[in-house]
Each structure stands twice: as C-alpha cells, then as structure tokens.
Amino acid sequence: MLAMNYRGPKRVRIEQKPMPEILHPEDAIVRVLRSCICGSDLHLYNGNVPDTRVGTTFGHEFVGEIVEVGSEVTKVKVGDNVLVPFNISCGRCAFCKQELYGNCHEANPEATAVGAIYGYSHTAGGYHGGQAEYVRVPYANVGPTVIPPGMDLDDAVLLTDVVPTGYQAAEMGGIQKGDTVMVFGAGPIGIMAAKCSWLFGAGRVIIIDKEEYRLEFARNYAQCEAYNFEEIGDMAVFAKKTTDSLGADVCIDAVGAEAAGNAMQTITGRKLLLQAGSATALHWAINCVKKGGIVSIVGVYGPTDNLVPIGNVLNKGLTIRANQASVKRLLPRLIEHVQNGIINPKALITHRLPLEEVAEGYRMFANKLDNCIKPVLIPPSAKI
Amino acid sequence: MEDNRPLEENIPFENNRGPADHSHIKGWGIDADPKNDPTYPMKKRTNEEHKGYTWDRPAQQPISMEILHSTERPNVTAVFGTAAPLRGLSGAIRRMAFKRSENEYSHWLPLILADRVDMVEGIIDDFKHGKIPNIFAEKGYIADWNHNKSGLLARVAIVAGITAAVVLLVRSNNRD
Numbered sequence: 001m002l003a004m005n006y007r008g009p010k011r012v013r014i015e016q017k018p019m020p021e022i023l024h025p026e027d028a029i030v031r032v033l034r035s036c037i038c039g040s041d042l043h044l045y046n047g048n049v050p051d052t053r054v055g056t057t058f059g060h061e062f063v064g065e066i067v068e069v070g071s072e073v074t075k076v077k078v079g080d081n082v083l084v085p086f087n088i089s090c091g092r093c094a095f096c097k098q099e100l101y102g103n104c105h106e107a108n109p110e111a112t113a114v115g116a117i118y119g120y121s122h123t124a125g126g127y128h129g130g131q132a133e134y135v136r137v138p139y140a141n142v143g144p145t146v147i148p149p150g151m152d153l154d155d156a157v158l159l160t161d162v163v164p165t166g167y168q169a170a171e172m173g174g175i176q177k178g179d180t181v182m183v184f185g186a187g188p189i190g191i192m193a194a195k196c197s198w199l200f201g202a203g204r205v206i207i208i209d210k211e212e213y214r215l216e217f218a219r220n221y222a223q224c225e226a227y228n229f230e231e232i233g234d235m236a237v238f239a240k241k242t243t244d245s246l247g248a249d250v251c252i253d254a255v256g257a258e259a260a261g262n263a264m265q266t267i268t269g270r271k272l273l274l275q276a277g278s279a280t281a282l283h284w285a286i287n288c289v290k291k292g293g294i295v296s297i298v299g300v301y302g303p304t305d306n307l308v309p310i311g312n313v314l315n316k317g318l319t320i321r322a323n324q325a326s327v328k329r330l331l332p333r334l335i336e337h338v339q340n341g342i343i344n345p346k347a348l349i350t351h352r353l354p355l356e357e358v359a360e361g362y363r364m365f366a367n368k369l370d371n372c373i374k375p376v377l378i379p380p381s382a383k384i
Numbered sequence: 385m386e387d388n389r390p391l392e393e394n395i396p397f398e399n400n401r402g403p404a405d406h407s408h409i410k411g412w413g414i415d416a417d418p419k420n421d422p423t424y425p426m427k428k429r430t431n432e433e434h435k436g437y438t439w440d441r442p443a444q445q446p447i448s449m450e451i452l453h454s455t456e457r458p459n460v461t462a463v464f465g466t467a468a469p470l471r472g473l474s475g476a477i478r479r480m481a482f483k484r485s486e487n488e489y490s491h492w493l494p495l496i497l498a499d500r501v502d503m504v505e506g507i508i509d510d511f512k513h514g515k516i517p518n519i520f521a522e523k524g525y526i527a528d529w530n531h532n533k534s535g536l537l538a539r540v541a542i543v544a545g546i547t548a549a550v551v552l553l554v555r556s557n558n559r560d
Binding site: 007008009010011012013023024025026027047050051052053054055056057071088090091093094095097098099100105107108109110111112116122123126127128138139140156161168169171172174175176177178181187190196199200202203204205223227231232233234235236238240241242243244245273279302303304312321323326327336337340341342343346357360361367369370381 | 387389390391392393394395397398399400401402404406407408410411412413414415416417418420421422423424425426429432433435437439440441442445446450452454455456457459460461462463464465466467468474478482486490492495496498499500502503504505507516517519521522523524525526527528529531541545546
C-alpha cells in the first residue's frame with residue numbers, strides 16, 4: 001500500500017509499505033478515505049518531537065472504511081465508514097472511565113505524560129498514522145465512530161481532531177455569558193476555538209495571528225475580531241487597553257511550539273531546541289488574561305521545559321486548563337452541531353491533494369503557501 | 385501623514401465588550417452552562433485511581449519485537465505501536481535513554497540525538513537498497529515552485545552565491 005514515510009526533519013516521501021495487520025483481538029484495519037495534515041504534525045515534520053523515528057507514517061486525523069476486524073471487535077463491522085478519534089484509548093482504565101480519553105493508561109508504553117496518538121512518534125505510542133491507504137486501528141470497540149448517514153466525509157474528518165480540539169479549548173476556558181475571549185493562533189484549531197467560544201456565550205472574541213489571509217478567514221468564518229500581532233505592538237498593553245485595563249476573561253493558546261512573535265522564544269525554542277518549542281503564545285495568554293482568569297492550552301509543546309511567566313500565574317491567581325481533546329467524549333454533541341448547521345467544518349479545508357503529493361502538502365502547509373489553512377490528503381484507493 | 389505607530393499606542397483604555405445582541409451568530413450561547421465549573425478535565429472524577437492499577441486490563445498484544453517502556457510504569461501497555469523497530473546506533477541510544485525517566489533531560493535529549501542518527505542511518509539504508517533519496521522531492525520544493533517561485537529562486541541564488549564565494553575563497557587560499 002502507499003503511505004507517507006518520514007525520512008528526517010522536513011523530509012517526507014510517499015512509498016509502498018506492507019499492509020497493516022491485526023495484532024490484537026480488538027484491532028481493526030481501516031481503508032483511509034480522507035486524512036489531514038494537522039498543525040501539530042508540523043512539530044514532527046520539523047524534527048521537534050523526541051523519538052520520531054525514520055520510517056514512521058504520520059497522520060492522526062482520518063476517516064475510512066473498516067475492511068477487517070479482530071476477533072473481539074463487536075461495535076463496528078466490515079463495511080462501516082468510521083471517523084477515528086486521534087487518541088487511542090482502551091475505554092476501561094481509570095482515566096478513560098473519567099472520560100479522559102486522551103490520557104489512556106493502556107495504549108502508550110513509551111511515555112506516561114502523553115496518551116497514544118496515531119502517527120505521532122514513539123513518544124505517543126509508536127503507531128503508524130492515517131496518511132496512508134490503510135491503517136491499523138487498536139481498541140476498535142472504543143474509538144471508531146460510525147459516520148452518520150449523509151454526513152460529508154470532509155466534515156467527518158475534521159471531527160477527528162480540529163472541531164473537538166477547538167471546542168474543548170473553549171470549554172476548558174469555562175466561558176461565562178458576556179466574557180471576552182482572546183484566542184492566540186488563527187490556524188484551523190484557533191479558528192474553531194473562536195467559533196466555539198460563541199456557543200458558550202462569549203460576548204467578544206478576539207483572534208491574534210500574523211497571517212493576513214488567516215485573519216481575514218477568521219473574521220468571516222468565526223465572526224470575530226482579528227488582529228495582526230505584527231501591527232499591535234505590545235500584546236499585553238493591547239489586551240489591557242481593549243478591556244479597560246482589566247484583561248481578557250479567558251485566553252486560549254492555540255499555537256503551541258511553533259509560535260512566532262518573540263525573537264528570544266523563537267531562537268531558544270525553535271532554532272536551538274533549548275526549550276520544548278517557542279512559548280510566545282502561552283506567554284501572551286498569561287499576561288493578557290485578567291486576574292483570576294482562565295488560560296486554556298491546546299497548542300502542543302514538547303515534553304521538556306518552556307520559559308513562561310509562571311510567577312504571573314501565581315500572582316494573578318490564574319487557572320490553567322489544558323489537555324489533548326477528549327474526542328470520543330465530545331463527538332455526540334459535535335455531530336449534532338454539524339448536522340444542525342451550527343458548525344461547518346469542511347469550510348476550513350482549502351486544499352485537497354492526492355496522497356502521492358504529501359511532501360508538497362507538508363511544505364505548503366508549513367510555509368503557509370497559496371493561502372493554505374487546511375490540507376486534506378486523498379489516497380488513490382479512496383476511489384472518489 | 386500615515387500613522388505607523390503600533391495599534392496599541394493608538395487606542396485608548398476602553399471597555400470594548402461585544403454587543404449584547406448576538407442573534408446574528410448561529411448557536412450563540414447554546415452550550416453555555418454556568419454550572420459547568422470546574423469544567424473538563426477535572427470534572428467527572430471517579431476516584432477509580434484510588435484503587436491503584438487494578439482494573440480489568442485488556443488482553444496483552446503479543447510482544448514480538450523489542451518495545452521500550454517508560455521507567456515510570458511497570459509494564460508494556462496492553463496495546464502498542466510497531467511503527468519503527470529499534471535499529472543500529474540510534475537504537476542503542478534509545479535503549480540508553482529509556483533507562484532514565486521522563487523526568488530527566490537525560491531521557492529526552494538522547495532521543496533527539498537518536499532521531500538525527502536515525503536520519504543518517506535512513507540515508508545509508510536507502511543507498512544500501514539502491515535508492516538515491518530525492519531530497520528536492522522529499523522537501524516538497526515543487527510546492528514552492530508552484531506557489532512561491534520568487535522565494536525559491538531567491539533561495540537558490542543565495543545558496544549559489546555562498547557556494548561560489550566559498551569556492552573562490554578556497555581557490556585563492558590554495559594559490560597563496
């Protein structure tokens with residue numbers, strides 16, 4: 001089968017790989033119909049995630065058809081079209097029982113600080129991902145969800161990560177009616193977080209980025225205010241002035257390790273890897289939120305340390321909430337929102353590429369070429 | 385004259401709350417829940433973990449290859465990925481890294497080193513199999529050619545210029 005193959009920082013190619021096999025009675029094999037390149041894939045692509053081994057296939061956002069199931073799979077069957085949450089979870093450990101499906105204790109032997117994620121390095125369990133024609137899906141009774149009849153595959157594929165992560169970012173903000181929410185990062189997740197902030201009753205939503213085309217998209221899609229940080233000057237002063245000196249009620253970091261906007265953070269975090277990525281967005285979030293406010297983090301950072309003003313967290317009495325999205329927990333509500341036209345995920349997709357052009361897709365997305373917001377890969381075997 | 389001052393210098397302190405009427409936003413407030421606090425991930429705590437690692441574990445996936453596991457847990461998880469088995473020098477470095485916990489730099493930094501070694505091993509492996517890596521294609525430069533031609537040409541010109549300068553410098557040193 002054809003699959004993306006990581007060869008080292010900023011080098012990926014498409015090539016033939018062996019078909020995945022059932023390795024556990026609860027496994028299924030899925031024929032991929034759509035897979036996305038995610039902003040967090042760029043951390044892998046740039047070589048910033050430890051234990052990203054050559055030969056790995058990336059891709060944690062995918063939908064497909066079940067083509068084979070293990071002997072103990074009862075919840076899905078061959079022929080079902082399923083959307084597959086990006087987290088792999090057993091459904092029976094203490095953490096899954098608490099609906100912390102992104103923190104399962106029975107899927108990732110290589111690290112305890114992160115759950116298992118498809119195609120996200122051996123630090124996240126060493127699973128191949130969905131940027132391929134076929135993929136092994138463990139715990140098929142738990143994760144895969146049958147795509148409701150009539151749902152567009154493009155909507156479904158964004159329900160595997162982008163929509164739940166954006167929604168959970170807003171949810172973790174504990175938004176109260178009338179709150180001012182500042183979202184850092186106008187990538188797909190940030191745009192979705194801005195959109196979902198309204199669902200929780202935000203009174204004002206502000207999104208910050210430096211790419212004008214993304215800001216323009218966010219203004220239209222998420223109906224929010226959008227500002228270019230390169231024109232703002234001091235971010236904290238801007239946040240204070242526009243909230244009568246108090247600060248935003250909720251700040252959301254939807255950027256993570258690849259943040260721009262602060263030379264020291266960029267050099268130490270992205271160039272020299274002296275910290276686990278550039279923490280500019282988190283730094284801004286902490287300094288822009290009000291006293292007693294909430295900072296919600298969905299931007300991905302590496303496993304070591306970051307330079308952030310933790311003293312301000314203490315002195316301002318902030319609450320920090322963060323997690324990988326618990327996709328399975330959120331799916332019923334989010335499917336409802338998509339079916340009712342409250343959220344239109346597929347509008348985020350700007351590029352549809354054949355899987356064979358995966359290298360161009362990564363470069364286009366990483367370098368923000370051709371006004372790229374969300375690229376989707378379509379394998380030849382998807383037969384569309 | 386155009387005002388080039390940063391935006392924050394141009395605005396006063398104001399309470400710019402959004403309009404009270406959000407009826408133009410489809411779904412505004414439909415998930416608002418004042419009682420949803422503390423919200424996820426603290427919510428729905430079951431205290432199941434008080435019992436320890438005692439749940440009915442899923443069947444163990446057969447461990448048919450070397451799987452490293454964190455020193456912060458007692459075992460290999462019930463399922464695990466088999467994406468890229470350990471190999472060569474990079475594998476040896478990874479084995480060493482996994483002797484230290486996730487709490488230590490001496491775990492993570494060797495893993496990054498191993499990744500770089502692995503990259504070189506990958507190139508050697510390609511050559512061993514008679515494959516010459518097409519770096520231009522792997523780096524996706526076709527996307528630059530299609531959407532950022534001037535940037536790509538500028539980069540090529542810079543690299544060519546630096547190369548020419550180095551060659552000239554080396555030649556002039558050789559003459560001396």
